[in-house]
Amino acid sequence: MPAAPPGRPPDSPQIGLHTLSGTDVDSLALGRLDHGVVRRLLDAETSYRRLALRAALELLRVQPGAAGPLVPVDDAWELLVAAERRDPAAARAVIDRPFTGAWAARLLRRLRGQPSGAEPAGVHAELPLWVEVGYLHALAVATAVRAGCACTLAVPARRGVVHLPSLGHAHLAGLDLWDHATVEVTDAGARVVGPLAAVHLTVPGHPDGSDRPSDADRPGDLHDAPSQLHWRATRSLASGVTIEDVDPYRQVSGTAGPDWLPAVQIAEWESRLAAARRVLRAGHPRTAAALDATITAIVPRPAAQRFRSFSATSADAVGSVELSVPSDGVDGAVMLSHELRHAVLGIVTHLGDLLDPAAAARRYRVPWRDDPRPARGMLQGMYAFFGVADFWHVQRHLARGNEAMLAHFEFALWRGAVFDTGRELLRTGALTALGRRFVTGVVTTVRSWLTEPVPAEAGRLAELATTDARALWHVHHHLVARSQVARGLAAAWLAGAQVPPVEPAAIAYRLDPDPDARAFDTRACLARLWLADRDVFRRTEREGAQRVYRGASAADCALVRGDRDRARALYLAQLNRPGQHRRALVGLGLALGADHPAGRVLQMRPELVAAVTREVVRSDGPAAAQGVVPHLAAWLAPLVAPPSPAPPDA
Amino acid sequence: MNGSAMADAALGLQLADVRELSLDKLRDSADEVLRSGVDQLLHNVDAFSAWSANDDSGGCRSRLD
Numbered sequence: 001m002p003a004a005p006p007g008r009p010p011d012s013p014q015i016g017l018h019t020l021s022g023t024d025v026d027s028l029a030l031g032r033l034d035h036g037v038v039r040r041l042l043d044a045e046t047s048y049r050r051l052a053l054r055a056a057l058e059l060l061r062v063q064p065g066a067a068g069p070l071v072p073v074d075d076a077w078e079l080l081v082a083a084e085r086r087d088p089a090a091a092r093a094v095i096d097r098p099f100t101g102a103w104a105a106r107l108l109r110r111l112r113g114q115p116s117g118a119e120p121a122g123v124h125a126e127l128p129l130w131v132e133v134g135y136l137h138a139l140a141v142a143t144a145v146r147a148g149c150a151c152t153l154a155v156p157a158r159r160g161v162v163h164l165p166s167l168g169h170a171h172l173a174g175l176d177l178w179d180h181a182t183v184e185v186t187d188a189g190a191r192v193v194g195p196l197a198a199v200h201l202t203v204p205g206h207p208d209g210s211d212r213p214s215d216a217d218r219p220g221d222l223h224d225a226p227s228q229l230h231w232r233a234t235r236s237l238a239s240g241v242t243i244e245d246v247d248p249y250r251q252v253s254g255t256a257g258p259d260w261l262p263a264v265q266i267a268e269w270e271s272r273l274a275a276a277r278r279v280l281r282a283g284h285p286r287t288a289a290a291l292d293a294t295i296t297a298i299v300p301r302p303a304a305q306r307f308r309s310f311s312a313t314s315a316d317a318v319g320s321v322e323l324s325v326p327s328d329g330v331d332g333a334v335m336l337s338h339e340l341r342h343a344v345l346g347i348v349t350h351l352g353d354l355l356d357p358a359a360a361a362r363r364y365r366v367p368w369r370d371d372p373r374p375a376r377g378m379l380q381g382m383y384a385f386f387g388v389a390d391f392w393h394v395q396r397h398l399a400r401g402n403e404a405m406l407a408h409f410e411f412a413l414w415r416g417a418v419f420d421t422g423r424e425l426l427r428t429g430a431l432t433a434l435g436r437r438f439v440t441g442v443v444t445t446v447r448s449w450l451t452e453p454v455p456a457e458a459g460r461l462a463e464l465a466t467t468d469a470r471a472l473w474h475v476h477h478h479l480v481a482r483s484q485v486a487r488g489l490a491a492a493w494l495a496g497a498q499v500p501p502v503e504p505a506a507i508a509y510r511l512d513p514d515p516d517a518r519a520f521d522t523r524a525c526l527a528r529l530w531l532a533d534r535d536v537f538r539r540t541e542r543e544g545a546q547r548v549y550r551g552a553s554a555a556d557c558a559l560v561r562g563d564r565d566r567a568r569a570l571y572l573a574q575l576n577r578p579g580q581h582r583r584a585l586v587g588l589g590l591a592l593g594a595d596h597p598a599g600r601v602l603q604m605r606p607e608l609v610a611a612v613t614r615e616v617v618r619s620d621g622p623a624a625a626q627g628v629v630p631h632l633a634a635w636l637a638p639l640v641a642p643p644s645p646a647p648p649d650a
Numbered sequence: 651m652n653g654s655a656m657a658d659a660a661l662g663l664q665l666a667d668v669r670e671l672s673l674d675k676l677r678d679s680a681d682e683v684l685r686s687g688v689d690q691l692l693h694n695v696d697a698f699s700a701w702s703a704n705d706d707s708g709g710c711r712s713r714l715d
Contacts, residue, residue: 369711
């Protein structure tokens, strides 16, 4: 982080400082979402976006041709300045949006020759720079339209679509893949002029604004204009939240074309989000208030599988949330609670470093992903799931029947995940002093939840899901560091000898990420289904759970139901079939239980069992490994120390 | 500056407040506080890119495909 700015110069009375105090940081880390702190964060983010505009202008100034066929950037900015002078609110309505931040950050990375977030290297090459730069021209025109500022300006058209931020978009025929069209703003109104037709604009919220497409002009020589020409205004819900399905910078994963949801889907979103707000206001009023202040746009994503809802937030676009259609009010409330914490932490990291940038190279396990993550992902996820655990902490006392059991399960699962991840973060050395203070606050809060009782069945399944995810991660991403040790153990096993004494360092593992690891949460999803809806669970089991959840088996269903004998038999049958069965290997360990020597080894060091088994097969063929896994795992038990309970103040 | 204020300053959680700056001044101002804010932002952009280069993508959900 650069040196702290100097004090306010006497000749610049307008430029002060946003500050966050230590008390503010502690309140966020302890889970409170005080209105005043959230307000200060959001005000700072407004400045952050505007500073991004200034930075982009500086970099574009040394690239005078960056705007390509459009007018120079300075001319577009002059239009913004004029429109702001005429109507400052219009400028705020257009500029202070999450997607302005997303665009500016992407452009800055491009201009500085850096990768763009989640997009693969080289992705910039597909989108001409002038099209990317031209979002600024679109911002200027959109502000001019809102302010009633007469102008004529060319703006980019991407794949035939002209998008004016906050206003809407038009499809125009006769345009190339990357092209431009002209927007005219006069006293009579505004229109987008393409090569074949012109389309009148409407402004959302204005008396003449409408969600209905406006018709295209078809004067004289434009009579061939296709019938799909129309203007579609950006739509908002009754709550004021925008449904953003068109802005090219709305998705975390990269630029995207328009989706334009039909009205019936907009109505569905209205209903589902209203249900989520009711849940939050009834039981989580501070979260509800913070969400109302923070989230101004929802980016709709397709419906997801049950218990696998999708949501995402970019620190570049704080205030916008990508969501799959919530299955119900609680699902929507959980996703929003999760994303709110991402947004809050995103702003905090704009103000100061919580992580040492030099720590970027190392990767670690997190309980919610099936691949190793850098410390930034750990920190962000820990805080987001802190919000989830906090939600269930309360919700489990408000829910009834099966929903309450599911809530207890989620609480038990996520308090453990947050606690473990927070403690691991503190051990990594990746945190700055500020980061340590923040994470210590979260860990302290969650530690106080660990002793809160949950119903036995919810607790059993939460523990199973936690152990499952950890063991699957080990068996997929860990290799026994010294392969000759595994060969030696296999030889001793085949010779019928006792397990030889081996130093712990000799069977240490190293990280070897498996790019094909997927769906570590399959058994957790089955557990949720078991708790939430027994009838559907039994039908799913009868019809084949693998048809619903990737990799699921009858053994998994038996395990979740608590029928460990049947699960054990079915997992053993799976392991006796040719091929790699890492999910079954871990499942067998879960079915045997941690109080069984083989179960303990399969839960704690499944990769060690897998490595020795591979060496047995390599030495004596597949027949030598038939049915031996539980015996081999038990044989290895002296090498695997039982887990030591965490000290209460660890 | 009292002890609490000094401790908060040591945290360094601050950013130039440019909300009231008109857009022409946002572009043209040579103010040092603003300059520091721009540098802070670029530092964040660079840091983000460093994380992104290490596959820090995809959010908090398991991969299913």
